Amino acid sequence: MTDYKEPSFANSVTLVATREIRMKLRSKAFLISTGILMLAVLASVLVGGLLSATTSKTDVAATGAAVTFAEAIPGLNVTAVDSVDAAKKLVREGTVEAAIIPAEDSGIGVSVIALDTVPQSLVAQLSTSPKVELLDPSAVNPVLAYFAAIAFGIVFFMSAMTFGTTIAQSVVEEKQTRIVEILMSTISVRALMAGKVIGNSILAFAQIAVIAGLAAIGLTLTGQSSLLASFGPSIAWFVVFFVFGFVMIAALYAATASLVSRQEDVGSATSPVMILVMLPYILVIAFNDNPLVLAIMSYVPFSAPVGMPMRVFLGEAAWWEPLLSLAVLLVTTAAVIVLGSRIYSNALLRTGARVKLSEALAR
């Protein structure tokens, strides 16, 4: 019969994965939340760029000999005026932040007039500082490190949560509606689980890729491409770790969700996995300046997708370390898939009460 072609494992997986993707893309809630997420990423990059552009110059007024003095200092936007009174007037009007006037009694020959607060940054710019020598200069600005920690943490957390929950719901939907019985009599349970994991993984990767792309475009447009260059290698590692880390998380979500039969129970059944996803996020934010914690995180499979890129970014990881950690992650992912599919196939037909993990692992 030409109408019929014996489907291969890959055919079945592709069909299941395609259905998962199509149904998810049809969900308005998903499209809206993705849109909001993209806007938030774009907005934070743009706002960051604008802020760094505007804070660079301080408006000051200067008079007499102070004009040449002020113009020699970088970062000042100097307005020359005729008298001290005119300078004071500009300060009162708020046109300038402060006025610099000549003063014989001052050590550096000028004094500063401001309205109600001491303009700290201006004072700092006018002051002469002693030369400082750092014995162990940190390559990375700590603020930037904190920013990177939040970015890696939140992206991993959000994607793993969003798509992990999707898999869990899809597993339970099939169990609850009992269509799983038709599916199980048609294709192998492994193909079903693989299709779900792969379908949702593709969506997750696509989302990550779009976010990364938006961030890159945003950084380039706002002239922050140096920042982009310093993030490059760690983002590349993040993507690699994310691919395998997410597959592991997805298998865990599928397996734990298969233990229950109702959507209402999905939350409690999958909460252990959720904690595994949340911990790296919390840890990386709290301990992004603690090399020991980061080192441990970068080897534990569940936190490696966040921990290792962070260490690469900070320049703390030797070249072989990401590879070793990736190997650990790969082995764990394989083991989780084997265990997960056993739980999944044993628990799928048991409806009603929650299936005990020990029962699902037996046989």
Add this chain to the structure above:
Amino acid sequence: MLELVNVNRSFGGTRVLRDVTFSIAPGRMTGFVGANGAGKTTTMRIILGVLSADSGTVTRDGRPLETADRRRFGYMPEERGLYPKMKVAEQIVYLARLHGLTPAAAQRNTATLLDQLGLGERADTSVESLSLGNQQRAQIAAALVHDPEILVLDEPFSGLDPIAVETVQGVLKERATRGVPVLFSSHQLDIVERLCDDLVVIAEGAIRASGSREKLRAEFGESRYELEATTDIAWARGTPGIEVEALDGATVSFRADTADAAQNLLRAALERGGVTRFTPQEPSLAQIFHEVIQ
């Protein structure tokens, strides 16, 4: 020919199937009847490979069943299930593709089948917004769309209105005449009576009777007759080989041990006056069923 031989299955120490043995022949509708919890669903799940048997074999033309064989089966599980948010046609096409149909064939079969089942206009409606009866029709379409070589249907008629029952009966009969073996369970014995060629009766996990309807009738239906004479027939009580079940003036219902005993009674009645009616009573399926599971 699909054959089950000595299939056993236990759940947590409770034995739910005991040496289940029966066969389903090509081109025949086999009714599968039994009380709730008798083991019908478990048996069907084992045929489909959704559950595994603890022991025993399921073979098709002498060969053990494999996944590839089962993919050519059509199955309607007892507890209905389709994706609630998917559209009817989209869903049936998806299932057809999983069974291995080419995209074109999947589309074509889906369209034909939905029309046949009277669901053509609903093809683009999501399953959750269909009425229960129409969901049931969609479920039947899902079981038939890939032109299965064997059909196993758990309660295909429950929840259908009489017109839908006839539609579905027609569709199933048509498959059977094409040579497909059809196994279906039902609580509605009158439908089974009308529809099935063969019958399998299960009780407490054991097959109590199986075979063609005629064979079972001969085996389990005791010979019942009704006779209406022109005069009082109370004398029939005590006739050898006759057990009177009901007596009302000139009318008697009785069981006869042998056909000869019934003839003798008829002859005696003719000698005493006249006989206006003498009818052998065919046992209904319900009667056979009660007989068998007792």
